[in-house]
Amino acid sequence: MMKRSLGLMCLMLVVAGCQTKPPPAPPPVVEAPPPPAPPKPRVITMEDSDLAGFQGALRELGTKGIDVPVGWANPITGKRGAVKVLRDGYDGQNRPCREFHSVVILEEMYQHATGFLCRQPDGAWEVVQAKDYPLYRHGS
Numbered sequence: 001m002m003k004r005s006l007g008l009m010c011l012m013l014v015v016a017g018c019q020t021k022p023p024p025a026p027p028p029v030v031e032a033p034p035p036p037a038p039p040k041p042r043v044i045t046m047e048d049s050d051l052a053g054f055q056g057a058l059r060e061l062g063t064k065g066i067d068v069p070v071g072w073a074n075p076i077t078g079k080r081g082a083v084k085v086l087r088d089g090y091d092g093q094n095r096p097c098r099e100f101h102s103v104v105i106l107e108e109m110y111q112h113a114t115g116f117l118c119r120q121p122d123g124a125w126e127v128v129q130a131k132d133y134p135l136y137r138h139g140s
Helices: 002-020 048-061
Strands: 070-074 079-090 096-106 109-119 125-132
Touching: 048 070, 048 079, 048 096, 048 125
Parallel strands: none
Antiparallel strands: 070 079, 079 096, 096 109, 109 125
């Protein structure tokens, strides 16, 4: 009888031991990493809508004095900029001309340019010469 009760006790201990073990932990949930950010642009390309804003600022320069900036912005592309007259003068045809400086900004990139506007016979100002400078990246 002792043998039987010892076996029964062992069986009870085994069963009791199974009941006191905690259930296995579920495997950890591994979240997918967020998608990588799109690469930052390396150049500033002027879209038609950017050019319209820039040309509007150039037209407005005809009524502004020296060193008075005229700004423009395009909320669609995120580009913005400004132009200003550096000095007045005349070209070889004795037309009034204005030297200008412009900057186009996209995020932390800046594209500078200088050039000349000359008044046409119809009174409009036309860019007759322009030079872009190397792209400048602020903060890098």
